[in-house]
């Protein structure tokens with residue numbers, strides 16, 4: 645998977661959040677989008693994912709050297725972000741079943757097994773609204789990392805995780821992230837230290 649951003653900028657009203665962002669994000673090893681609060685890291689990730697439109701520039705997605713339409717990229721990526729809610733009314737079992745209507749899990753993995761790997765086996769029949777914030781984050785990570793997709797977009801992936809949860813995140817990335825394009829928006833080295841390249845969004849003002 646390759647994502648090519650050429651002179652991309654985002655403006656809210658009269659304020660430019662970033663401008664002239666040009667990068668090719670490709671291959672394995674991870675890319676970290678870094679910058680202080682309010683600098684535009686989440687905005688950039690949401691533009692890449694297609695949740696927001698950019699104000700100028702071009703973004704292109706390629707898979708096996710073929711240009712992908714935006715909606716095809718969406719099928720090939722999974723996102724973890726604090727603003728993307730897991731459906732509160734569903735149990736974890738129902739939540740995984742709902743997810744499977746749109747995306748498959750990595751070959752060989754069953755939903756219940758995935759819940760166990762992320763420490764949520766005991767919450768299988770529990771409604772998500774009764775999850776703690778850290779449990780919800782583990783569910784988000786499970787749904788994304790175990791999805792059979794070519795790109796992972798991770799916005800502050802360790803939000804609300806305790807030390808064991810952070811260690812779990814790092815282990816999951818090491819075990820299952822390897823052959824995929826990973827983009828992490830973060831201020832926390834625990835979330836992005838595995839990344840081969842660090843990009844400072846504040847360089848694009």
Ligand SMILES: Nc1ncnc2c1ncn2[C@@H]1O[C@H](COP(=O)(O)OP(=O)(O)OP(=O)(O)O)[C@@H](O)[C@H]1O
Nearest residue numbers: 656657661679680681682683684685686687688831
């Ligand atoms: N819908 C919106 N309308 C106007 N301004 C917005 C909107 N969404 C975001 N912004 C502004 O865009 C800027 C970048 O926000 P963004 O959430 O991308 O920052 P961030 O780098 O991810 O910050 P943090 O580290 O705090 O998560 C901020 O100044 C924010 O106020």
